[in-house]
Amino acid sequence: MSELPIIARARQHSEAVAIRAVVGDRRYSELLARSAAFASSLLRGDDDLNEGRVAYLVPAGFDYVLVQWGIWRAGGVAVPLSLSATGPELEYTLTDSQAQCVVVSKAYGDKVAAICKRLGLRLTIVDDFEPTDPQALPTIDTQRRAMILYTSGTTSKPKGVVTTHANIQAQIETLVEAWQWQSTDRIPLFLPLHHVHGIINVMSCALWSGATIEPFPHFEMDAVLSRVADDAYTVFMAVPTIYVKMIQALESMSESNREKMVAGFGRMRLMVSGSAALPASVHQQWTALTGQKLLERYGMTEIGMALSNPYRGDRRPGMVGQPLPGVQLRLKSDEGKVITGEGEPGEIQVRGPSVFNEYWHRPEVTAASFEEGWFRTGDMAVLENGYYRIMGRQSVDIIKSGGYKLSALEIEATLLEHPAVRECAVVGVADDTWGEAVAVAIVLNEGESLEMEMLRSWCRDRLSTYKIPKHLHIADALPRNAMGKVTKPAVATLF
Ligand code: MLC
Ligand code: AMP
16 A cells, blocks of 8 residues: 655654654654554544545644644645634634644643634544554545645735645655755754745655654744754754844854854754845855855745755855756746846746645636746746846735735734724835834824734734734825825835
């Protein structure tokens, strides 16, 4: 019986340590056994979940992997939820994905219990799961749907990006080859596990390779830096904000501490930055501090990783390199011409086995996002001396903050529910730490007043922290063009 590729790979290194944690090391053999048992418990006597969606709210660690693999081995579609999501955000994802059940770690039970009750969803606590007699697991074709990741964009609410097992395999294999993943690798995992950066680039590439993951519930700077000083890692992957924060921390600590950490970074075989533009100045500062040349790459939920600086060769600050193995990429000009030369900007379009299947139950949106079989990323780039450089995005309504993609429209729709707000316009403004920070210009209802702190505390139950505006401007009117449409570039100048 053929098995899912990631499971078959795990059997090849079953005695290696998969997850290293304070509570004890866990081997691949344990992941294989526990995920099979968990799959049986999800099946509850059925033969196959037949692509039923199973959502889960579990922090990084052994349980996260066993739940994800268990869902896959039972024939389900994995829908990872954000640990920092608010109640309304969780409810939206559970409803939109038509999840049939939710798996949580005990610590997160309270966060979802009431929602599950209201929506009539079965709630399973992974900590309480007791293996029963394992049942036969279904054979899963790799063309079947495997995962739905929610991503914000030019629609008000996030869309579910569906990938098949074959898509995921392609997204992993290209990175394992290009960045020479090895079974001896050790990597910290502190990025959120509802996005590709954490799920594919860090967790799945490591597990595919028989490497060891050291999980953190979120980015705990002091703990991570102290492990770096211990030489705990060979590979490190983070978003630019994390490099900015680490530079600030290293520069403000005592010289003797700094030396230990810098030496730990210097000895790693690979350090990668991605998910947002890495300013050339940060790239250079990092090299000056640690001697490491960061490898910058470019990717997207819908396509996995597409462009990368070379593992061996010239890693150029400000550039994202060349297409990864198996990725076909072209630039299309505003006039609809395929660009063949250097120096002319165009939209990045991507084709190949790593490109997603569809937006969940949105066939028109899926169709509109492809052109002649190429996925339209909405990102602009230019080829310069053989390397691609990202120039920005076509839509002003997409903001990248701390590596998270945010929709200005989604934030505006929420803020419009505030009783004092008559009109509002959300924009991203340049920020040294966050890349972009969320800023909002608001026109108030008559007689109302609003201050930053009042707005922020009102937002806390409704929006994840990183979506909450950092800047507020109260305006008499929003700048509009001759057609009466709000002009966002003009709004941005208000901050
Ligand atoms: C948090 N804060 C922000 C903020 N996020 N302020 C402005 N903008 C933001 N985006 C504030 C909080 O309100 C709080 O303020 C303080 O910062 C600390 O909050 P925190 O949540 O504890 O922050 P921290 O843990 O430091 O988080 C920073 C981070 C995190 C960079 C570690 O944002 C992160 O994990 N980002 C990674 C996202 C990611 O993986 N993206 C990949 C998507 S996939 P106060 O006042 O309360 O102290 C993709 C494809 C690809 O993009 O190519 O990879
Ligand atoms: P997401 O939808 O969260 O997967 O975010 C994908 C988006 O992140 C891309 O469409 C780009 O806009 C942005 N992105 C990813 N990597 C880079 C990079 N190296 N430089 C600039 N932007 C990037």
